[in-house]
Amino acid sequence: MDGLILRMMKSGKDINEILNMPYYFVAQLFKNENKPEKKTSLIAAFGG
Secondary structure, three states: HHHHHHHHHHHOOOOHHHHHHOOHHHHHHHHHHHHOOOOHHHHHHOOO
């Protein structure tokens, strides 16, 4: 989560604005940022 906050600060967001955000909102941003990409496997592509 530290990386998310650091990137927000580097993009121009004030630290006080970040700290005033609801925790749930920040947690959802973090969850969406770390969501694994869905990819089909090579085995599934050939009917396995």
